[in-house]
Amino acid sequence: MWSPLILVTGSLLAPVTSAAVTGLVVESRGQQILGDATENNNFECNLPPALSPSSDGLPSAQDIFSGEDALLKQVERHSTIVKIPSISYDDNGDPGEDPRWDVFYELHKAFAYLYPHVIGLVYTIQGSDPSLKPLLLAAHQDVVPVADAATWKYPPFSAHFDGRWLWGRGSSDDKNSLTALFSALETLLGNSEWVPKRTIVLALGFDEESSGRRGAGTIGPFLEERYGKYGIALLLDEGGMGLELLGNDTLYALPAVTEKGHIDIWLELHVNGGHSSIPFPHTGIGIVSDIVNQLESNPWEPKLVQGSPIHNHLVCQAKYSPDASPKITDLINSGDLKTLTQELVSIDRPTQYRIQTSQSADYFQGGVKINAMPEYIKLGVNHRVAPHNSIQEAKANFVKQIQPFVKKFSLTVKAFEGEDHNPEGLGLLLDEGDVVPMYDVDYNGTLILSSSQVTLNAPVSPTSGPVWDLFSGTIQHSFAFDGGRVVPVGELMTGNTDTRHYLSKYRPGRTPFHLAYKHI
Numbered sequence: 001m002w003s004p005l006i007l008v009t010g011s012l013l014a015p016v017t018s019a020a021v022t023g024l025v026v027e028s029r030g031q032q033i034l035g036d037a038t039e040n041n042n043f044e045c046n047l048p049p050a051l052s053p054s055s056d057g058l059p060s061a062q063d064i065f066s067g068e069d070a071l072l073k074q075v076e077r078h079s080t081i082v083k084i085p086s087i088s089y090d091d092n093g094d095p096g097e098d099p100r101w102d103v104f105y106e107l108h109k110a111f112a113y114l115y116p117h118v119i120g121l122v123y124t125i126q127g128s129d130p131s132l133k134p135l136l137l138a139a140h141q142d143v144v145p146v147a148d149a150a151t152w153k154y155p156p157f158s159a160h161f162d163g164r165w166l167w168g169r170g171s172s173d174d175k176n177s178l179t180a181l182f183s184a185l186e187t188l189l190g191n192s193e194w195v196p197k198r199t200i201v202l203a204l205g206f207d208e209e210s211s212g213r214r215g216a217g218t219i220g221p222f223l224e225e226r227y228g229k230y231g232i233a234l235l236l237d238e239g240g241m242g243l244e245l246l247g248n249d250t251l252y253a254l255p256a257v258t259e260k261g262h263i264d265i266w267l268e269l270h271v272n273g274g275h276s277s278i279p280f281p282h283t284g285i286g287i288v289s290d291i292v293n294q295l296e297s298n299p300w301e302p303k304l305v306q307g308s309p310i311h312n313h314l315v316c317q318a319k320y321s322p323d324a325s326p327k328i329t330d331l332i333n334s335g336d337l338k339t340l341t342q343e344l345v346s347i348d349r350p351t352q353y354r355i356q357t358s359q360s361a362d363y364f365q366g367g368v369k370i371n372a373m374p375e376y377i378k379l380g381v382n383h384r385v386a387p388h389n390s391i392q393e394a395k396a397n398f399v400k401q402i403q404p405f406v407k408k409f410s411l412t413v414k415a416f417e418g419e420d421h422n423p424e425g426l427g428l429l430l431d432e433g434d435v436v437p438m439y440d441v442d443y444n445g446t447l448i449l450s451s452s453q454v455t456l457n458a459p460v461s462p463t464s465g466p467v468w469d470l471f472s473g474t475i476q477h478s479f480a481f482d483g484g485r486v487v488p489v490g491e492l493m494t495g496n497t498d499t500r501h502y503l504s505k506y507r508p509g510r511t512p513f514h515l516a517y518k519h520i
């Protein structure tokens, strides 16, 4: 996930809470799969008490990270790493072979210089009580490429600080987490008497923006080997909708407690070619274009699930900020989820796709010559799977949508052969039935469907119970302001983060334990 530029002051001045967490302190409370969630059906958004760590004997974060000097120090730290273009490209080779990774050594040199107490990619600060499972704090070092630096107000790696905002690629995704985590640890480790009770592990991937396979994908198994399955108490990673102030007196903290699933579906059409002077009524490009049009004409159904994070968020909003959106408040209070769903879909796309599976035809390749009908066409469709849908449904829907064209053009289909997470009855879905080609044309076409980047919908971390209360209470304390109220409530992440590599190592299906709070 990325966004072009961002805020410094708020997040950097409260380093610990400005990152994200995942974990399993409380083994009796499990994550929920939406649709099964009944526990929160009567969610009332009662807040646990704010928690002040004033009895821990350490200097207060408020003192350390407040004031002009503290701000400038954080600007120096943050701008130093934002200036380093640690880009991960989708087609990067392995580190050591592809020189494009070399820039990360510059980043590590900067860490060593900025934070002499903390160096490396997996940092472990041993706790004094070995019976407590570790806390895992995650962030990623890489950023997405810059398409056109000329369109930026300030150069993307300049880290220009205008007194309020620090501008630069990665300044809010996710180098803010790096700066926040390191700053907190640097301060704590600077106190020679400080030893955490619970072991703290920092896991810093370097290719989150292009799947996370090499970074977090390697760190996950390493940590599992070291701590065993389900051996982490809490994981805090980036992600979430940040902070939202409503009515000047209520500040919502919206860490993601779940992530949408992900699947890229690829369609390859091999079809007869020929000379363009005597073309078929449809070339392969025409056939695949029909399929794209069919998909776009049939978007996924939005659904607001009772007890889901977004529903709970709106319950909190209706309770503490009823005038912020009177229509939503009325619909929440009346329990009219259908109308509320339509209302949410009409607000904007970010809101819509928190309750709807997205599909986006992003890749199209076909044709090599202006006077030859193409023989090979490739289409790629990106899907982000909403909590009430599944990977299997995404595949089944794709097969369903291509059916009219399979029949019309008498195509042979090979769908998702040898893959996991296929829908039940895939063979039946592929039943081509009576083939009635519209012309006496033998396209001799074969459609091959395959998928990549499959990530199952993340389970929902609990937003009640002792772990949540600790997290929520700490946020309420850290972001407290005069005359106002801080309301932490879980939300949903429409993209995926490195968390998926840690969850896949630790997730025991639907049995108790994870907590995947994402950054604020």
Ligand SMILES: [Zn+2]
Binding pocket: 001, 002, 140, 173, 174, 208, 238, 497
């Ligand atoms: Zn990110």
